Amino acid sequence: MLSRKKEIPEQLNERLATSGLRFTPQRQQVYNVLLDTRDHPTAEEVFLRAKHESPDISMATVYNCLDALVTCGLVRQVNVNRAATRYCPNMNDHCHFYCDDCGKVLDVNCTSAGPVAGAKVPSGFQVTHYELSLRGRCPDCATKANKLHH
Amino acid sequence: MLSRKKEIPEQLNERLATSGLRFTPQRQQVYNVLLDTRDHPTAEEVFLRAKHESPDISMATVYNCLDALVTCGLVRQVNVNRAATRYCPNMNDHCHFYCDDCGKVLDVNCTSAGPVAGAKVPSGFQVTHYELSLRGRCPDCATKANKLHH
DNA sequence: CTATATGCAAATAGTTTGCCTGTTA
DNA sequence: TAACAGGCAAACTATTTGCATATAG
Numbered sequence: 001m002l003s004r005k006k007e008i009p010e011q012l013n014e015r016l017a018t019s020g021l022r023f024t025p026q027r028q029q030v031y032n033v034l035l036d037t038r039d040h041p042t043a044e045e046v047f048l049r050a051k052h053e054s055p056d057i058s059m060a061t062v063y064n065c066l067d068a069l070v071t072c073g074l075v076r077q078v079n080v081n082r083a084a085t086r087y088c089p090n091m092n093d094h095c096h097f098y099c100d101d102c103g104k105v106l107d108v109n110c111t112s113a114g115p116v117a118g119a120k121v122p123s124g125f126q127v128t129h130y131e132l133s134l135r136g137r138c139p140d141c142a143t144k145a146n147k148l149h150h
Numbered sequence: 151m152l153s154r155k156k157e158i159p160e161q162l163n164e165r166l167a168t169s170g171l172r173f174t175p176q177r178q179q180v181y182n183v184l185l186d187t188r189d190h191p192t193a194e195e196v197f198l199r200a201k202h203e204s205p206d207i208s209m210a211t212v213y214n215c216l217d218a219l220v221t222c223g224l225v226r227q228v229n230v231n232r233a234a235t236r237y238c239p240n241m242n243d244h245c246h247f248y249c250d251d252c253g254k255v256l257d258v259n260c261t262s263a264g265p266v267a268g269a270k271v272p273s274g275f276q277v278t279h280y281e282l283s284l285r286g287r288c289p290d291c292a293t294k295a296n297k298l299h300h
Numbered sequence: 301c302t303a304t305a306t307g308c309a310a311a312t313a314g315t316t317t318g319c320c321t322g323t324t325a
Numbered sequence: 326t327a328a329c330a331g332g333c334a335a336a337c338t339a340t341t342t343g344c345a346t347a348t349a350g
Contacts, residue, residue: 022304022349043339058307063340068305079229084339097275108271121258124289125247132282139274172324172329193314208332213315218330234314 012074019072029054030065031074031089040078040086040096040105078105080133095132101141108134162224169222179204180215181224181239190228190236190246190255228255230283245282251291258284 012031013023021027033049034041041049047062066087069075078086080098088096090107097106121127137145162181163173171177183199184191191199197212216237219225228236230248238246240257247256271277287295 017350024305024349026306056307059339060308060341061306064305077231079231081227081229081235085231097271097277100278108275121247121284122289124292125258125284126287126292127247127284128250128286130282130284132280134271134275134277134280136278137276139272142274142276167325174324174330176331206332209314210316210333211331214330 015072015074016068019068021068021072024065026050026054026057026061027065027068029057030062031069034069034075034087034089038088038090038107040088042084042086044084046087076131078133079131080105080135095134097134097136097138099138099141100135101137101145104138106138165222165224166218169218171218171222174215176200176204176207176211177215177218179207180212181219184219184225184237184239188238188240188257190238192234192236194234196237226281228281228283230255230285245284247284247286247288249288249291250285251287251295254288256288 012028016023016027029050030046032053033046037049043059043062043066046066047057047059050057050062066075069087069089070077074089074091076088076091078088078096080086080096086105088107094107094109097108098104099106162178166173166177179200180196182203183196187199193209193212193216196216197207197209200207200212216225219237219239220227224239224241226238226241228238228246230236230246236255238257244257244259247258248254249256
């Protein structure tokens with residue numbers, strides 16, 4: 001559970017510095033929360049979890065920390081429908097699956113080519129980021145839905 | 151400009167009926183706005199444009215109409231970052247490009263295979279929708295940015 | 301020491317809801 | 326005419342901002 005917490009403090013410090021940002025206990029704490037449970041929490045969920053160890057942390061600080069982590073390239077924002085923005089510390093090439101039944105957001109691995117390879121981007125466009133989001137039923141909910149048919 | 155307005159009223163009527171929804175002048179008007187200028191407007195932009203022809207239309211109605219159009223499969227929602235949801239009447243296989251410089255959202259054609267083909271979706275997932283969004287610089291802004299280097 | 305970050309509270313933006321009236325099928 | 330849609334205003338949720346204090350480098 002807590003094993004990851006000691007693995008990356010220097011990495012975080014360096015990454016922040018590279019982007020001209022300062023290391024703070026709150027930024028460490030917010031990053032730890034994202035690494036501990038990789039369920040793509042919203043800012044408010046991060047806030048509630050971070051409060052366990054940092055009871056004085058505020059929502060404004062959580063947003064600030066999340067922005068800092070995005071800026072220095074350690075975290076990605078995930079947007080699903082009209083709902084609140086979610087945050088993902090997995091920076092590998094992957095996409096997100098949103099389950100319409102249970103609301104969970106899951107990481108899905110992509111081919112090594114990456115989804116952008118599948119899109120003929122007309123010349124002239126400079127693509128710096130991409131996000132592929134899938135929607136439907138996750139395996140758990142698909143199984144449950146099948147059982148109801150019997 | 152207005153040429154499309156008369157092309158689809160029956161189609162809209164039928165599509166709404168198929169989903170158990172009623173045809174109303176407001177829904178027609180909102181759909182016309184989306185078809186007239188395909189720049190992926192937000193709900194508020196749709197509202198402002200619709201008011202020209204339907205001065206009494208309200209925001210609540212615009213949201214209702216947009217939801218109705220999404221429900222009956224004539225319009226897609228487009229989510230970009232933390233900003234307001236945008237709406238797109240192009241139901242062909244395509245993805246969206248968001249320009250970080252000018253904020254425009256542009257349609258980009260995909261290969262016939264579609265971007266989902268590029269993602270190894272683990273077995274068990276039932277994918278019903280997908281959305282590929284790209285970010286970076288659009289051709290116009292890329293050209294402008296290059297000129298500044300001389 | 302100085303720029304930057306925090307914490308609090310108030311402000312905004314986007315969206316939804318309730319309720320009554322109007323309209324569609 | 327009965328169920329659904331519109332209009333208005335209030336409520337709500339997510340996010341941002343202003344400002345005084347604290348702290349990292």
